[in-house]
Amino acid sequence: MxxxxxxxxxxxxxxxxxxxxxxxxxxxxxxxxxxxxxxxxxxxxxxxxxxxxxxxxxxxxxxxxxxxxxxxxxxxxxxxxxxxxxxxxxxxxxxxxxxxxATPNLPADDVPEGPDEDHNVEIRRWGEPRAFDVAPREHFELGPALGMDFETAARQSGARFVILRGSMARLERALAQFMLDLHTTEHGYQEVNTPALVRDTPLYGTANLPKFAEDLFKVEGGYWLIPTAEVTLTNLVAGQILDEADLPLRFTAFTQCFRSEAGAAGKDTRGMIRMHQFEKVELVSIVHPDQAEAELDRKTACAEEVLKRLGLPFRTVVLCTGDMGFASRRTHDIEVWLPGAGRYREISSCSNVGSFQARRMDARFRPAEAATGAGGKGTRPVATLNGSGLAVGRTLVAVLETYQNADGSVTVPEALRPYMGGQEVLTPDV
Incomplete structure (x- = not known):
């Protein structure tokens, strides 16, 4: 606000x-x-x-x-x-x-102008897309023989759901554990286990309400299913006055996320790209406002490092004014290369929100001068940042398409093998 x-x-x-x-x-x-x-x-x-x-x-x-x-x-x-x-x-x-x-955040001065995603600006690329001897298949073509079950999920829950079985389920879990270990042991994030159900207030705090109610799932009892752990992690400091010495705070969580995908009719109807229920490792930072831009660069690098360790080529773009989110001042999207689809797709969106959410949540800090009695007065809103580190389902898609073999098997990236009990290949269930 x-x-x-x-x-x-x-x-x-x-x-x-x-x-x-x-x-x-x-x-x-x-x-x-x-x-x-x-x-x-x-x-x-x-x-x-x-x-x-x-x-x-x-x-x-x-x-x-x-x-x-x-x-x-x-x-x-x-x-x-x-x-x-x-x-x-x-x-x-x-x-x-x-x-x-109901008024969106103002874009930072250096955000490129433009009406839509065609005006986003690429800032770097990493890795070379793999060359295949035959045309690579998309994940929903590879997946069913490996334990990706859309049909049973549709009978149980409808469209935009999936059931993962056997090694496929373990691979998804391995990805989440790998991401959490990287962010907590090397990137300085504290792991948090948060609720998946929240009341109205946290969603108002992160600007999901009132404007985006149709994108959420509301359940009986006055609860909402979280669209991402950004909601619960950012609200850890709601209504608090922190000391400047406490900053920065960095949190990460692996949660299920729920989105109605309102307005997405006809988009990505096949596969795991756009689901009603999906898993994500979220990264949230609470920082001094003067450090927000530097923290955005740091957060983006943390998310990029996951892809580097997995050997997945990607590019990073800064979103233009017409494509950035409601609460964002500046957003970096990381797009992973999907060989089967033959295009880059978003796998992480890292945003500097400034003090926009903090004012809605009444999250403040006491400057060092005030805390020490050196003449400083009052409090200031903190700055908040969020990002995916990464979207686990989309990372699974990227692994399947990048590491697929001609016989329908998929090689497990080396970084994930310790989490897979040493398993090196996912083999089709002929």
């Missing part, structure tokens, strides 16, 4: 940022609601002081046996006026909050 005071002081910059996202200006609406809210609050404060003074005067007059009716009538009028002002102040505050909650 945006800071109304910052908007008030930077009206043109706010509208320019929205314009870069292809949105209409909102500064006039924000300013009008903010002025209305502040004006009513100022008058309320004035009336409150006068009511207190008049109440004291009433007591003094009565004590002296005088007539306090005029003062009592004034107090009654003040109470009536204050009730109206309180209602108007609350309405203006709600309208302003609703407007700001």
């Amino acid at each position: 945006h800071d109304a005071k910052w908007i008030r002081d930077n009206l043109d910059a706010f509208d320019r940022g929205l314009n870069r996202r292809g949105l209409a200006p909102l500064s006039d609406q924000v300013r009008a609601l903010d002025e209305r809210r502040r004006a009513s609050q100022t008058e309320l404060n004035t009336l409150q002081r006068r009511r207190n003074e008049a109440s004291k005067q009433i007591g003094a007059v009565k004590k002296q046996g005088g007539d306090a009716q005029a003062l009592m009538d004034e107090v009654a009028g003040i109470k009536t006026r204050m009730a109206a002002l309180e209602a108007d102040n609350a309405a203006a505050d709600t309208d302003l909050r609703d407007l700001l909650m």
Whole structure:
């Protein structure tokens, strides 16, 4: 969420940022609601002081046996006026909050402009796509003979679900364990096991609500299934005031994720690319705002390292203003090469959200000067960042397509063999 005071002081910059996202200006609406809210609050404060003074005067007059009716009538009028002002102040505050909650974050100045993914900018590539003697197959062509069962999953749950059996299931688990071990032992992330069900508040905090309710699964009892562990990991600091010395905080979790894929009809209907239920290793950082851009680069490198260790070619792009997410200031997408599909596909999206989520969650830190009593005052919102480290199902897809053999078997990457009990090849069940 945006800071109304910052908007008030930077009206043109706010509208320019929205314009870069292809949105209409909102500064006039924000300013009008903010002025209305502040004006009513100022008058309320004035009336409150006068009511207190008049109440004291009433007591003094009565004590002296005088007539306090005029003062009592004034107090009654003040109470009536204050009730109206309180209602108007609350309405203006709600309208302003609703407007700001529905307004996306502003892109960083160096984010490339453009309306869609065709305007994203590649910043690097790693690895050379493997050359095959025959045309490589896609994962949903290889998978069924190796334990990837879409038919049974469809009978149980419908489209966009899969059942993994035997070595295929173990390979997925191996990928998750490998990622967690790498991020916790070498990259400094703390592993966390979080709930898969949350109430409304955490989703408002990460900006999934109110705008993206249709992308989520809501269940009975007022719960939502998490679309990613970004929700639960970022909200670990919700409502807290941290000391600057506590930063940065880095969390990782392996969870099931649930997305309705609203608006994705007809897209990626075959295979494991776009599922209602999938597994992901999430990376979340809570940092000093001045360190957010450096942390984005660090997080992106952590996610890239997974692909390097698995020998999976990839490219990294910075998303343009028209393709970046609602809460993001800057996003790096890592796209892995899929030989069967013959294209790069997103496998990780790493975003610097700045203080956008922190304001929604009321997550703050106390600057070092204030913590030590050296003259600093107040608190500041932290900055939050998130990214996939990686999407496990899509990594499984990339492994299958990259390491496939002519006989339908798949070679297990060396980095995963310790997690597979030494197994080197996945063999089709003829």
